Amino acid sequence: MxxxxxxxxxxxxxxxxxxxxxxxxxxxxxxxxxxxxxxxxxxxxxxxxxxxxxxxxxxxxxxxxxxxxxxxxxxxxxxxxxxxxxxxxxxxxxxxxxxxxxxxxxxxxxxxxxxxxxGDMARRRREILKQLEEEGVLTLNKELEMPLLPQRIAVISSPTAAGYGDFCHQLEHNSRGFFFYTELFPALMQGNQVEESVLAALDAINNRLDSFDAVVIIRGGGATSDLSGFDTYLLAASCAQFPLPVITGIGHERDDTVLDSVAHTRVKTPTAAAEFLINRMEQAADMLDNLAEELREGALLRLEQERQRLLVAKNRIPSLVFSHLSEAKMQLLTAKKDLFQSVSSLLIRQKHRLELLHQRVNDAAPEHLLNRGYSITLKNGKVITSAAQLADGDVISTRLAKGEISSVVNGKIINK
CATH class of the missing domain: 2.40.50.140 (Nucleic acid-binding proteins)
Structure with a gap:
């Protein structure tokens, strides 16, 4: 050996x-x-x-x-x-x-x-972006309005990625205590299956659009070459046309993928993605605080205005009472004068009417008729108005203006 x-x-x-x-x-x-x-x-x-x-x-x-x-x-x-x-x-x-x-x-x-x-990577990116622009979808996701309170977040990331943990930790420990609901849709964030995996996650989110306000695609560190999976046409087209705002935090500060170019908002890191959402909530909270302060100041101002108005009204009450009493007194005096004039006028008219009636009564009195040469024939004290009321031998009396004559009926003529 x-x-x-x-x-x-x-x-x-x-x-x-x-x-x-x-x-x-x-x-x-x-x-x-x-x-x-x-x-x-x-x-x-x-x-x-x-x-x-x-x-x-x-x-x-x-x-x-x-x-x-x-x-x-x-x-x-x-x-x-x-x-x-x-x-x-x-x-x-x-x-x-x-x-x-x-x-x-x-x-x-x-x-x-x-x-x-x-090289091929940059050229391919330009070609994809040009194709998306020609198809009219390049800026569709950017044109979506980010919700004022983006609290329900669909997260596409590797469950074991450090970036995902950083993202969740940043949201959970925000200084203002805002609540965020996050749901992970697992995907491979490097290798040859990035496109297929992320597209599957987007499809799953698309089936539950009403459950989320925005989509966050995050990835931890790694070599730039590992980002090639985010430079595909299908993934870029899907994100560009996705109905919810897409936030990407998949690369480094010096990297920019096609997916970053079509997303609604591109940030550097997963932590920056969390900060973006927190800042959005802070803007809404600050706006509400400002509105509450404006409401409080407006209420105080209105109360002060009403207090001043009541004070002015209070100070005006004595003069108004005196003015109304004076006006009422003048109205009573005027009414009294008008009543006196009306009563006087009525009495005059009624007096004149009585005088006329008195004259008419006087003109119709028997004495007045007797003075004009008329006479009244009476039988037993009752006025005789027709010869048919008498019979021969009846004793009648004739009343003249001066004196009275007694007679005996010795014939009568009855006019038909």
């Missing part, structure tokens, strides 16, 4: 072998992923290659651009292409192959060809 090698010895052997077999610099085509730089100016990134048909990753390698090279390479590339040196672009770089006993295989970048333009 040969003497066994330690792991370090084996890695050292690999390092020497690679140095001997691949001693030169090589131009390599690859897509950038997970590009980041630190305070020292070094750039650490990931090179990836995808299958043209399935879009699955078929190769991956760590890369490093040291500060002395990156300080020249980045502005040179961005000025020449107008494209930021960031994840999602396809590049042609000159590299050397490195192997470290502890950190393993990596590529060190020394140069870049700026004529090699944007």
């Amino acid at each position: 040969e003497t066994p090698l330690s792991l370090f010895e084996l890695n050292a052997l690999v390092k020497r072998s690679l140095s001997q077999c691949l001693p030169d610099e090589y131009w390599v085509q690859a897509e950038l992923s997970d590009v980041r730089s630190n305070a020292t100016g070094h750039c650490y990134l990931e090179f990836i290659q995808k299958d043209a048909r399935s879009n699955n990753l078929i190769a991956k390698a760590r890369g490093t651009v040291w500060a002395n090279v990156f300080g020249l390479l980045k502005p040179y590339f961005e000025e020449a292409t107008g494209q930021a040196f960031t994840s999602g672009i396809k590049v042609l770089v000159k590299v050397t192959v490195e192997f470290h006993e502890l950190y393993g295989y990596s590529l060190t970048v020394y140069d870049i060809d700026p004529t090699y333009t944007l």
Whole structure:
């Protein structure tokens, strides 16, 4: 049996072998992923290659651009292409192959060809967004009105993702004590089944639209290359046309997926998604507080106005009473005068009428008729008005204006 090698010895052997077999610099085509730089100016990134048909990753390698090279390479590339040196672009770089006993295989970048333009990932994103725009659905979800109180949240995430736990913790421990109801719709957030899994979750939510106010799609950290599942047409089209506002927190600050572009609101992290919902609730609460304060101030102002009005009315009561009494006194005096005049006028009219009646009575009195030459014939004190009332030999008396004559009937003539 040969003497066994330690792991370090084996890695050292690999390092020497690679140095001997691949001693030169090589131009390599690859897509950038997970590009980041630190305070020292070094750039650490990931090179990836995808299958043209399935879009699955078929190769991956760590890369490093040291500060002395990156300080020249980045502005040179961005000025020449107008494209930021960031994840999602396809590049042609000159590299050397490195192997470290502890950190393993990596590529060190020394140069870049700026004529090699944007890669498949960025181009595919542009094409998807253009297609959605042509179909008229690109901004549909953004045009939805976010509920004033988004408390019922449908969450699409991996149940084991740290981001999901951070999201729930942030909601549950908000400083204002707002209540949120969340329901998880589990989905795979990395790998080849991201699209299928998230679409299934959206379908499940769509069957219960009345139960939720908004949808949150969140994912924890991870490499930029793991975000490729969120750059598909079907997923973007479904989210763009979804009837509830969609909030995404699936990437890093430096990443922007197609799904982010069509969602109602895009935030950086799951925690930021929770903060967005809390802020929305705080805005509503502040608005209610302002309305309550305005109502209180309005009520106090109205009470003060009514108090002043009552005070003015109270002060006016004596003068109003005196004024009304004076007016009533004048009305009584006027009524008294009018009554006196009316009674006087009535008495005058009635006196005149009595005088007329008296005159008529006087004119009809027997004495008056006797004075005019008429006479009254009486028999036994009763007035005789017809000769048929008398018989021959009856004694009658005739009353004149002056005196009275007694006679005996000795014949009579009866007029027919």
